[in-house]
Amino acid sequence: MNFFNVIRWIVWKDLVTELRSRETISSMVFFALIVILIFSFSFSMDQQAAREVIAGIIWVAFAFTGIIGLGKSFSAELQNDCIEALQMVPESKGAIYLGKVAANFLFIFVVEILLFPMFVIFFNLDVVEEISLLLLIFFLATLGLSAVGTLFSALTVQIRAREVMLPILLLPMVVPVMIAAVEATKGALNGDPLPMYSQWLELLAIFDVIFTVVSFWMFEFVMDN
Amino acid sequence: MTSLYLRWGGMLIVAIVLTGLTYSHYQQHLATLSPSQAKAQGLNQEVRVLGMVRGGTLEGNVEGGDATFALVEKDSTISVRYHGPPPDNLRELKTLVLIGKWNASDNIFEARDIGLVTNYGFVVGAYLIGLIPLAIFLFAMSRRVGLLYEEIKTSKLYQEE
Amino acid sequence: MTAIACQAISKSYGHYEVLHDISLTIQEGECFSLFGPNGAGKTTLLKILATLQRPSEGRYEILGLDGLKEKETIRANMMFLAHGAYLYDDLNAKENLAFALALRGQTPTDRDMKLALDRVGIGAFAEMKIRNYSAGMKKRLALAKAMLAKPKVLLLDEPFTALDTAGTEIMREYIRERLSENGAVLMSTHDHDKARPITSRAGMLNQGMLKEISLEALKSDELF
């Protein structure tokens, strides 16, 4: 079916261009490294203090890095006006949305995986037991971030002042993701029993489902007149 | 446009009247005196006195609603005999409002009730901040609508379509 | 059969009306050339007909399908060669062709792509990244895309800019081929010398208003 073909080709295109240019992932990683550095200067911490604030630092860094990646996702479509070609695809625009979400999710998730060891090293974290849970949290939160972010990326790329408007519109919307991700990460890093913070994982999952569906539907109006 | 200004003039007059009424109401019923003013005030008039219970002077059956203490405000002090409903905020070093009469023969203030300290400032602030921007916003919009109507009429752009 | 029919289309950007009350009918097998100075609204009209923008007022039909409701079917049968070539800098020519056609639901064979690239004269650069292409080569590649797509309705925005003499001839040859296969072509251009040989009807768009002009008037230069 052409719907799934479109999804596949969009993902293929984003991955191939990224593998060749390495623009998005490398800029995201370096930006995040700088954020980590600045944070570690701003709070000189022992291990106990680190446990209190590290979850917040991780997610602030991931959110801003994610915004960089999401912004690039559609501003790359501006070269040679490619976005118009996407608008003229004779298929439901939801296919493009799903393809872009998949690609964005992949980029942000890869960057998170690359960065997390840095946090572990710089802030002396002890994570061996909770690593699978942390991965689950990263997975759910990143999915939520890219589900909303892809829509807003497509929306802001077609207006003036796009670099400013993406974070201004996106960050208030992902407040639940941020709260839930920070609380769940804090719980996992503290080694709390899962039932103490499983509600946050549920919240993330609910957010993901609701916003993937709503954004899928709304993307039609963003990409098509 | 004239009717617009007339309407808003009427609203302004109503607002001023309401402000005056509120002001006089609060002067009459809720204004408080300092202890020295209460002493100077006549004998038979009920007044509201604002002051702080001086530390170490509270005596008597406080829970039962019978107590004596000294009320202090800046440098003037009066002794107070409280007799009334059991108070739940009568403590030492507490600032409060006493309602009662000055008893000149015993040189003591006989309080029959305790009121809360009134924070006019907050109430006034909230009403002003809540309502004035709304009024200004609405006035500006109505005025602009009137101006637009006139512009459309005078510039002969308007024809019935 | 009518390929493009638009009735009373207007379009405003903010406070400025770009197109005013445009009505236009193009039959199959016809090539309509749209002339006019810069900023006359040619590109806006093409973008509206390409279903990229919604007119502020008015409606249009392409191949008998309502342009506001049956966009998907229209898009499958129409191609818009715009000013931007719709190419990705980091993909090579073949990948760009495959991607663009896959989004349209078509899967050209490797041989077809090779043939099309040869026909537009860039077969030698098939494996080269678009980043290193010149503007004319990009235009030729976009033309190759259109050759593979074989659309019934072809919208061209300034098709001859950036093309050399040989490229112009390939473009005209392709337009003739579409017309002979009963396709309809609407193109905007300001180069009447290059457009004249293939034009069957012409119009002048000025300050948002469209006026049809005769082919004789096109030959004399007084209009321009």
Next chain:
Amino acid sequence: MIIHRVIRKVQRFQGWFGGGAALCIIAGLYIGLIGSPPDYYQGEVVRIMYVHVPLAHTSLFAYIVLSIGSMWYLWKRDPIVDNMCHAVAAIGAIFTTLALATGMIWGKPTWNTWWTWDARLTSYTIMLMILIGYLMLRTFIDDSEKEARYAAVLAILGLVDLPIIHFSVEWWRTLHQPQSISMRGVSISSGILIPLMCMSIGMSLLFSYMLMVRTQLLYLDRLLHAKKGRLMSQFHMSKTDP
């Protein structure tokens, strides 16, 4: 279209809305400031409630109107509905700002703090941010059709998000500040209820009146500019055409 008929019919009663709003608010102010007794616990400060709570309710109502209007717009693509949405967003932003400001003034004497990360305050703040983002977004797009479409998408997304934000902040708050601050002791007695009702009805009427005025304002603005634009292009045409 139906909506046009409805709007025209409602528009005819615009004056009634305005007059009703003025009467209700004046009555509410009189009863609230003079005619009603002070609260047992909060004293005179309870009077702030008569202006704060109606503002807060109305701003929530404004958001609901905004999102319903946005859905309607995406469905019917009616420019007047878009004018209405634009109007309601600006009015909603003002009501939300004032609700937050009066809430802060109320919080200082009752909770002894200007600001607390209470679920309701936090979600109102985020709602205000979404509304301001909405208004900013609208200024950054030239094509009015696109502007209306994108704004509607943002409003609908915000509508879906607001309950989730509220719940997440609520959970988060119960984790960090267990019940130390709460609305204590405001029992809804008739002495409070009457001025509150008066002000609530008055504020809702005022909101509707403002909405009508502002929709009219934006509509006239659009009309005037469209006419001017058309006149301008005709003027150019007559100059360039021999």
